Structure formats: structure tokens, C-alpha cells
Amino acid sequence: xxxxxxxxxxxxxxxxxxxxxxxxxxxxxxxxxxxxxxxxxxxxxxxxxxxxxxxxxxxxxxxxxxxxxxxxxxxxxxxxxxxxxxxxxxxxxxxxxxxxxxxxxxxxxxxxxxxxxxxxxxxxxxxxxxxxxxxxxxxxxxxxxxxxxxxxxxxxxxxxxxxxxxxxxxxxxxxxxxxxxxxxxxxxxxxxxxxxxxxxxxxxxxxxxxxxxxxxxxxxxxxxxxxxxxxxxxxxxxxxxxxxxxxxxxxxxxxxxxxxxxxxxxxxxxxxxxxxxxxxxxxxxxxxxxxxxxxxxxxxxxxxxxxxxxxxxxxxxxxxxxxxxxxxxxxxxxxxxxxxxxxxxxxxxxxxxxxxxxxxxxxxxxxxxxxxxxxxxxxxxxxxxxxxxxxxxxxxxxxxxxxxxxxxxxxxxxxxxxxxxxxxxxxx
Amino acid sequence: xxxxxxxxxxxxxxxxxxxxxxxxxxxxxxxxxxxxxxxxxxxxxxxxxxxxxxxxxxxxxxxxxxxxxxxxxxxxxxxxxxxxxxxxxxxxxxxxxxxxxxxxxxxxxxxxxxxxxxxxxxxxxxxxxxxxxxxxxxxxxxxxxxxxxxxxxxxxxxxxxxxxxxxxxxxxxxxxxxxxxxxxxxxxxxxxxxxxxxxxxxxxxxxxxxxxxxxxxxxxxxxxxxxxxxxxxxxxxxxxxxxxxxxxxxxxxxxxxxxxxxxxxxxxxxxxxxxxxxxxxxxxxxxxxxxxxxxxxxxxxxxxxxxxxxxxxx
Numbered sequence: 001x002x003x004x005x006x007x008x009x010x011x012x013x014x015x016x017x018x019x020x021x022x023x024x025x026x027x028x029x030x031x032x033x034x035x036x037x038x039x040x041x042x043x044x045x046x047x048x049x050x051x052x053x054x055x056x057x058x059x060x061x062x063x064x065x066x067x068x069x070x071x072x073x074x075x076x077x078x079x080x081x082x083x084x085x086x087x088x089x090x091x092x093x094x095x096x097x098x099x100x101x102x103x104x105x106x107x108x109x110x111x112x113x114x115x116x117x118x119x120x121x122x123x124x125x126x127x128x129x130x131x132x133x134x135x136x137x138x139x140x141x142x143x144x145x146x147x148x149x150x151x152x153x154x155x156x157x158x159x160x161x162x163x164x165x166x167x168x169x170x171x172x173x174x175x176x177x178x179x180x181x182x183x184x185x186x187x188x189x190x191x192x193x194x195x196x197x198x199x200x201x202x203x204x205x206x207x208x209x210x211x212x213x214x215x216x217x218x219x220x221x222x223x224x225x226x227x228x229x230x231x232x233x234x235x236x237x238x239x240x241x242x243x244x245x246x247x248x249x250x251x252x253x254x255x256x257x258x259x260x261x262x263x264x265x266x267x268x269x270x271x272x273x274x275x276x277x278x279x280x281x282x283x284x285x286x287x288x289x290x291x292x293x294x295x296x297x298x299x300x301x302x303x304x305x306x307x308x309x310x311x312x313x314x315x316x317x318x319x320x321x322x323x324x325x326x327x328x329x330x331x332x333x334x335x336x337x338x339x340x341x342x343x344x345x346x347x348x349x350x351x352x353x354x355x356x357x358x359x360x361x362x363x364x365x366x367x368x369x370x371x372x373x374x375x376x377x378x379x380x381x382x383x384x385x386x387x388x389x390x391x392x393x394x395x396x397x398x399x400x401x402x403x404x405x406x407x408x409x410x411x412x413x414x415x416x417x418x419x420x421x422x423x424x425x426x427x428x
Numbered sequence: 429x430x431x432x433x434x435x436x437x438x439x440x441x442x443x444x445x446x447x448x449x450x451x452x453x454x455x456x457x458x459x460x461x462x463x464x465x466x467x468x469x470x471x472x473x474x475x476x477x478x479x480x481x482x483x484x485x486x487x488x489x490x491x492x493x494x495x496x497x498x499x500x501x502x503x504x505x506x507x508x509x510x511x512x513x514x515x516x517x518x519x520x521x522x523x524x525x526x527x528x529x530x531x532x533x534x535x536x537x538x539x540x541x542x543x544x545x546x547x548x549x550x551x552x553x554x555x556x557x558x559x560x561x562x563x564x565x566x567x568x569x570x571x572x573x574x575x576x577x578x579x580x581x582x583x584x585x586x587x588x589x590x591x592x593x594x595x596x597x598x599x600x601x602x603x604x605x606x607x608x609x610x611x612x613x614x615x616x617x618x619x620x621x622x623x624x625x626x627x628x629x630x631x632x633x634x635x636x637x638x639x640x641x642x643x644x645x646x647x648x649x650x651x652x653x654x655x656x657x658x659x660x661x662x663x664x665x666x667x668x669x670x671x672x673x674x675x676x677x678x679x680x681x682x683x684x685x686x687x688x689x690x691x692x693x694x695x696x697x698x699x700x701x702x703x704x705x706x707x708x709x710x711x712x713x714x715x716x717x718x719x720x721x722x723x724x725x726x727x728x729x730x731x732x733x734x735x736x737x738x739x740x741x742x
Contacts, residue, residue, distance in 0.1 A: 196626030200441065202541035202563025202598060205625070272542030316520060318540035320561065 001044075002026040003420055004037055008048025008381060012055060012371035013353035023053065025377035028419040033373055046422070048381050051414055054352055055371050056088025056119075056378030059329065060359040061153070061178075061232060061256060061304035064090075064121070067108060068097025073309040073398045075109070078329075079117040081307070081397035083424035085329040086413035088378035089120040089360075089368055094131070095154040101126035101137045103145035110146055118423040119416075120378070122148040122363060127166045127177060133157045136166050143173040148363040151178035153232055154279075156214050158184055163218060167227040176228045176254075176362055181214035181239070182280070191319060193266040193281040201269060203319060206281050208236035215239045219246040219253060230362055231255040233306050235280035237290030244299040254362050255294075256302035259328060259335035260403070262291050268403055274315045274322035275403040278308070292345045295354065302362065303354045305332045309399020327399040331390055333382065335404075337411030377420035386412040432730045436548040436555040439564035440605040448606055451726050452574050458729070459722035461498060472501035475532040475732050479505045480522065480547075481558070482538040487693060487717065488558050488567070492535050495724035501532075519543060523551040532732050536560070554731040556724075562596050567727065568692050569602025571720040573610065575712055576647055578719070579688050584611030589641050590632075591617045591675065592651030592700055595624040595662075599692045600651055604632050617641045618673060621662040638673055642683040649690045650675050653700045666699055676702045680710075690716060 005023040010033065012018075022037040023030060032041075039045055059082065065073040073081075082090050092109065094100030100109065106123045113121035125142035127150045129135045139150065150170055157163045157179075170177055187210035192198050194205025215231055219242060222229040231243060234257050243255050265284050268276045276282060294300040308325025315322050336355065340346045346354075360369030367376045390407045392400040416424035431454075432447060440448065461467050477496040481489055489505070496503040506522070519538075526534055531553040536544050541561035548555040559565040577583055588607050594600040594616045604627070607614050614632040616623060627634050635641045642648070653669065663669045670676070680687070689701075689711040697703045706713060 194625060196629045199595075199624040199626040200601070200630065202561045202601065204562075272545045313518075317518060318538065318546060319542045320540035 001420065002042040003044045003046060003417070003422070004039065004042035005046045005048045005053055005379065005381070006037070008051045008053035010053045010371060011349060011352060013349045014055070014357040014370035015372060017371065018349070023371070023379065025379070025417070025420040028377050030371065030373055030375050030377050033371065046381070046415065050383065052382040052384055054380050054382060055356040055369050056380050056416065056418065057086045057333065057355045058089045058359040058365070058369055059087045059305050059307070059332070060091045060302060060363055062090040062092050062307045062329065063095065063309065063325070064092040064109075065309060066096065066112065067105065071311050071398070075112045075121065076116040077396065077398045078307070078309070079113070079119045079121060081327070081329040081395065083118045083416045083418070084396045084413065085331070086333050086380040086382065086416055087119060087329060088380065088416060088418045089122065089365060091122040091124050091148055091363060093151060093153045094124055094126040099126050099131050100124070101129050101131070103138070103141040106142055106145035106147055119418050122365065124149045124151050124153075124178065126150070127152045127157060128162060131155055133159055133162060136162065136169060139169055139173060139175065143175060147175070148365065149176045149178050149230070151180065151232065153178060153180040156180050156182040156184060160217060160221070164221050164225065167221055167225045167229065171225070171227050174364070176230050178230045178232050179214070179218045180232050181211050181218060183210045183213050186210035186213060190281070191277060192269050193283045195266060195284060197266040197269060201272070203269065208238050208283070208287070211236045211280055212238035212242060215242050219243070219251055222253060223249065223251045226252065228252040228254070233258050233261065233280055233304070234291065234294070234300060235261045235283050235287060237287045240290040240294040240299055244294065244297070247299060254301040255299065256304040257291050257295065257300050258304060258306045259332045259339070260326060262288055263335050263339050264403060272319045273403065274317065274319055275326055275401050275405070277319060277322050277324055278326050279324035295340070295346060301354060301358045303332070303336060303351070304359065305329055307397070309397050310401050312400060315401050325401065327395065327397045327402050329397060330395050331402060331404050331409070333413055334388070334409035334411045337384065338409065342410070377417060379417040380413060381415035383412050383414050384410070386410070386414070388412050431733055436544070437566055437727055437731065438544050438548060438555065438557045440566045440569045440602045440609070441564065443609070445609045448570070448573065448609060451570055451723065451730060452577060454726035454730055455574055455719070455722040458725040459719065462718055462722070468498050468500060470500045471729055472496065472499035472732060475501045476530050477501045477503045477533045477535065477728065478526050478531045479503070479535045479558070480526070480537075481505070481507070482536070482543070483559070485537055485559070488537065491717070491720045492558060492724050495721050495728055498721070499725055499728055501728065519546055520550045523547045527551045527553055533728060556727060556731070559598050562598050564602045565598040566602050567720065567724055568599045569606045570727075571716055571723040572603055572649060572690055572692070573606045574719045574723055575690060575716050576688060579712060580646060583607065586612045586646040587615070587644055588612045588647040588649065589615050589617055589645045590649050590651065591638065591673065593622040593653050593657060594618055594627065594651065595622050596654065596657065597651045603649055604630050608632070615641050615645075619663055622657070638679060639682045642679060642687070645683060645687060647688040647690065648675065648683075649692070650701045652692060652694065653696055655696070670699055674700055674702065675705050677704050680705060686710070688712065693717070
């Protein structure tokens with residue numbers, strides 16, 4: 001099976017390539033990138049005229065919910081959503097049921113993904129057993145089973161000693177720790193950003209400090225141990241500054257931000273729409289400005305979605321009772337395009353870098369996130385001019401919990417190719 | 429749609445000054461009903477009013493029920509303990525059930541902020557917020573405004589102190605919005621741990637010093653202190669709270685003679701307000717209760733619509 005992508009504008013941030021070229025794919029690999037490759041070279045020709053041809057996007061922060069919460073999402077639906085969003089590789093968080101704190105769960109996810117997944121799925125193992133923040137997991141067995149990182153995402157590891165030992169032990173296997181930084185006491189029972197809006201709405205606030213205080217701790221620990229730490233979903237301006245300073249000192253820290261955190265502020269909560277309930281919460285304009293600055297100067301390395309599907313029933317309740325999280329896979333690229341690229345915050349290459357090669361490097365994904373001969377044939381075709389409207393009922397994800405329903409978007413994923421096979425094709 | 433150009437009353441933030449004034453004016457003739465031998469008018473005959481309380485309350489619930497009954501509405505009360513709520517029925521489904529029973533007005537109290545908004549989106553009936561979490565308690569705000577207007581003759585230009593736990597008080601929020609919309613100058617006084625962020629953005633001043641704030645105040649609204657706040661470490665002890673922020677007779681010495689003292693009740697006598705102050709000539713705490721019924725009658729009337737008030741009352 002060979003596939004020839006013809007006539008597109010090829011962009012690859014990893015190699016600095018921006019050129020009109022053809023790409024030939026065979027046996028899951030990129031065989032050739034050149035001008036005018038003959039049609040006779042391939043069984044299938046994909047016309048990419050007017051499209052951008054980029055490395056398949058990589059999302060290092062996804063909740064696939066399987067096993068245990070298949071009513072919210074499963075590996076089949078979650079990877080369909082990923083494909084529709086242009087993501088060819090995703091890393092899935094361990095807060096499943098049972099928790100992915102044991103190699104059997106990792107093996108289950110991997111085998112299920114191999115059978116039913118449309119895109120590459122990389123499991124992340126739990127830092128602590130049962131995500132309880134007490135005892136570290138059997139990292140060695142998890143590593144053998146195929147995890148790419150460790151995280152207790154959804155909760156912070158409150159005990160500094162436990163975090164210290166986890167960072168130390170993970171060095172054995174060169175595994176990054178993805179830190180969900182949240183001081184439970186400072187955040188206690190909070191539902192949204194603490195500030196004017198939380199006062200007006202009477203919803204308990206989560207101060208920026210709940211995040212920043214924990215980031216400060218984890219940066220100091222990572223520095224002491226000389227271990228890599230990746231800060232998940234940065235939301236607060238103080239956090240950006242802490243990470244910037246740590247990077248300047250040489251701490252092995254990387255960081256990610258979600259599209260919703262650079263797009264929406266806490267004013268979106270005004271209607272008590274539970275689709276806006278997310279942790280960390282939507283912050284303020286000042287926080288968004290700091291995040292944009294952090295993306296420009298490289299303080300923030302990665303854009304990740306924190307795709308967190310929930311059922312309609314779970315979200316159709318009082319704000320207080322709704323679970324945290326929103327879906328993000330299928331709206332991510334358009335938000336990146338409109339909010340970062342069109343607005344001039346980042347160049348196309350800078351933005352794509354944070355969606356491709358950067359997460360690939362952090363997770364140690366070989367042959368991913370780059371368009372080069374010999375690398376994996378994971379590719380996305382994008383129409384930057386195409387406009388579309390978000391309709392939550394049409395999302396591939398089981399989760400319809402998006403605050404972007406009805407939004408006019410620009411920049412659409414047209415075709416997603418994983419391992420040389422077309423796994424998604426947009427309706428025209 | 430009634431005489432107010434809105435289906436629901438969810439908060440004072442959304443109301444215009446004109447709408448607030450309309451409600452206050454409408455309540456005046458309804459208050460007169462209290463001084464008649466027969467305290468009942470046929471205004472809402474044939475209309476159904478439901479109270480749906482997810483949080484214990486005696487005064488607010490009774491006040492709404494009485495308001496409905498004095499207007500001849502059919503008033504039904506859903507009690508959480510005996511309803512399907514304990515079986516875990518969603519608010520949306522409960523709302524639809526009440527709609528199907530032909531509810532004209534649903535009055536909801538809930539611990540979760542925004543619940544009335546969720547209900548209002550679901551049902552055809554008008555929804556009145558009778559207090560949602562720490563968001564708003566608009567009818568309390570309105571009755572406080574009514575009482576101030578009644579006692580002081582105006583609201584515009586008055587200096588009003590709101591004292592206490594503004595961070596957890598829906599009464600404080602509704603008061604601040606209403607007072608500011610009607611042109612009063614609001615100062616919120618309390619320990620920093622009980623004052624939420626954004627008060628200045630709402631248009632209020634913030635002070636930690638009760639004595640200074642009292643000096644030129646025309647009105648003080650004393651908020652109820654919930655004892656659980658002390659357990660959460662928001663103030664170190666009851667006696668220290670009373671010492672610094674309790675409205676006691678010695679602090680009144682700093683205030684004007686005609687300071688109007690309000691309290692939404694129920695009071696913790698001796699904690700946020702002393703018995704002496706609560707029963708002084710400056711306090712109109714019981715009259716606030718009467719005014720509450722009048723305000724709620726006005727709202728029921730305005731939301732369900734009807735003829736002119738004077739015709740209906742006479």
C-alpha cells in the first residue's frame with residue numbers, strides 16, 4: 001500500500017522545511033519527499049493542492065476514559081475524535097477505572113488501541129497507586145508495558161516527599177513526570193477562577209496561587225534531583241514566570257498550555273454553562289497575555305488539549321455538581337490557528353512545533369512529529385482558509401461538553417494519515 | 429410575560445434601576461394589605477406558585493407562601509425530604525414536572541449557585557431565585573432596598589455599610605448591586621478573610637475599620653456570620669470577631685443618631701449584633717420581614733402580569 005501526497009505546501013518545524021513538495025508513503029514510512037514525484041510511484045494519489053501538509057499532530061494530554069468510563073469516551077471514539085482533530089498520536093492519562101497504575105491496565109489499553117484505535121495511543125502511567133498520592137507505582141513494570149510518562153493528572157501529588165521520590169525513581173527509566181500542579185487546600189472546593197467573576201457568580205474560586213505554589217515546589221524538586229518535569233495545563237501568569245525563571249537556571253522543565261486556556265477567560269462562566277467548568281479554571285485576560293508571551297519566548301513548549309469528555313447527564317446539572325473538564329481534540333487546531341497564528345502571536349511553524357516535534361521529544365516518541373524520509377508516515381492535511389462551525393452533536397467524541405459550540409472557526413483538518421493510511425477525511 | 433419585561437428574577441445584577449424602582453413602587457400598595465382586616469386580594473386567582481427549596485429555610489419560604497396566598501394563588505411547596513429529590517432526580521426533571529403541573533411561578537432556593545438559571549432555562553414557568561449558594565438573594569436585596577427607601581425617603585446618595593461575611597453572603601451581593609444601581613455609596617466592612625475579591629470592581633468600597641466606616645453611614649446592613657466559617661479558619665474566634673466587627677452599643681457611639689440598622693436574619697445575637705442594638709430604635713429587623721412579604725407579592729404580581737395594582741387591591 002503506497003500513498004502519494006501531491007501538490008501541497010509541506011511544512012515541517014523540526015527540519016525548518018517549507019516548500020511545495022510531494023510526499024510518498026509506503027509501509028507506514030515516509031519514503032520520499034521531493035518535487036514532482038511521478039503518479040506511477042503510488043497506488044493511491046492524494047491531491048493536496050491548496051492544503052498545508054504537516055506532521056501529524058501529537059497531543060500529550062488526553063483522557064480516553066477507557067477502561068471504566070466508557071459512557072464518557074472509549075478508545076475507539078476518542079481516537080476517532082483525535083483523527084478528526086488532526087492528531088496522529090495521543091498520550092492518555094491514567095485516571096481510568098481501574099487506574100492505570102499497573103501493567104495489566106497499560107497492556108489492556110495498548111492492545112485495545114492496537115485493535116480499535118485510529119491513531120497511535122501512548123499510555124501514561126500513574127505516579128502513585130490509585131492516584132492516592134501515597135505510594136509510588138511499579139514504574140519499572142509500567143515502563144516495560146510501554147508507558148511514555150508518569151502522571152497523577154486530575155490531582156496534584158500533595159506530599160512533597162512522594163513527589164521527590166517519584167522524580168528520583170523515574171530517572172531510572174528516563175521517564176518524564178507530568179505534573180498536575182494544584183495545592184488541594186488552596187483550591188479546596190473551588191469551581192472557577194478566583195476573582196471578580198467568582199464573587200459575582202458566587203462560585204467558589206481557585207486562586208492562581210493554588211497552581212503556582214505547586215509549580216514552584218516541583219521546579220525546586222526537579223532542580224535538586226536534576227530530573228525532567230513537565231508542567232501540565234499551565235493557566236496562571238505566575239506559573240509562566242516561575243517556569244521561565246527555572247528554564248533560565250537550567251532546570252529540566254517543559255510546559256504545556258491548552259487551547260481553552262489561551263482562548264477563554266472566566267467571563268465565559270457567566271451563564272453558569274457547565275461546559276466551562278474545567279480544572280485548572282479559565283483565568284483572566286492578564287493570564288492569557290502571560291501565556292501568549294510564554295509561548296512566544298519558548299517558556300511554554302507544548303500545546304495539549306486536556307481532552308476530558310463527560311456524559312450529557314453529568315454536565316446537565318448545577319455548576320457545583322458538574323465534573324471538571326471539556327473536550328478539545330476536535331477544536332484544538334482551529335483555535336491555535338485563529339488565536340495564535342492569525343492574531344500574529346506565533347508563526348505557523350512555531351505553533352506547529354508545539355503540536356508536533358516538541359511533545360514527541362518530551363515523550364521520547366521515535367520517528368514521530370517530523371517529516372523526513374524514513375520517519376513514520378503520520379501526516380495531516382490542513383485547509384487554512386476553510387471555515388466551519390462547531391456543532392457539538394457532530395463531534396466524533398462521545399463527549400459533547402465543549403464551550404465552543406456554535407463558534408465560527410477557521411482552519412480545518414481535511415485529511416489525517418496514520419502509518420501511511422488515511423484515517424480521517426473531512427466532508428467537503 | 430408580566431409587567432416586568434422578563435420571565436425570571438434570577439438576580440439584581442441583571443435588573444436595570446428602572447426595573448428595581450418598579451418593583452419597589454409596586455410593593456407599596458401591597459404592604460398596605462397588612463393593615464387591612466382581610467389580608468387577601470384575588471389578583472393571582474387561578475395561578476399556581478410552587479416553592480422548591482433544596483435548603484432549609486423558614487422565613488423566606490413562609491414569606492413567599494404567604495405572599496402567594498395573600499394574592500389568592502394556589503401555593504404548593506415541594507419539600508426536599510419527601511420529594512424525589514432525595515432519590516436523585518435532576519433539577520431539570522423536577523422543573524419539567526412542575527411545568528407539567530401547570531406552574532406559573534417556581535420559587536427556588538438551592539445551595540448551588542446558578543441553580544435558578546439552570547431551572548429557568550428548562551421550564552416555561554417564571555423562576556424566582558430565593559437564594560442560590562453564595563450568588564444572589566434578590567428578594568432579600570429588594571426588601572432591604574424597600575426598607576431603606578421607606579425609612580430614609582430615598583436611596584440615592586446614602587452611605588450604606590455592609591458588615592460581615594461578604595465572601596459567603598448572597599444577601600451582600602444582591603444588596604451591593606441594588607444599592608449601587610440606585611445611586612447609594614456602599615462600603616463593605618469585615619476582616620480580609622471574609623471579603624471576596626472584586627468588590628471594588630462591583631462598585632463598592634472596602635474597609636477593615638468598622639468605627640471609621642460607621643462615622644458618616646446612613647444605613648448598616650449586618651450580615652449573618654455562619655459559625656462554620658470560624659472552623660474553616662476564616663476568623664480565629666467568635667469573641668475576637670465580636671470585638672472587632674460585632675455591632676455593639678459602644679461602636680454605635682461612632683455612628684449618626686439616625687443610623688438605620690438592618691439584618692437579614694436569622695441573627696446570631698451576641699456575635700455579629702448585640703441584643704441591645706438589634707432591639708434599639710435604629711433597628712427595623714422585624715419590619716424587614718413584613719416588607720419581604722410585600723416585595724414578594726409585588727414580584728409575583730409583576731412576573732405573572734395582571735391589571736393595575738390599585739384596581740386589584742381596592
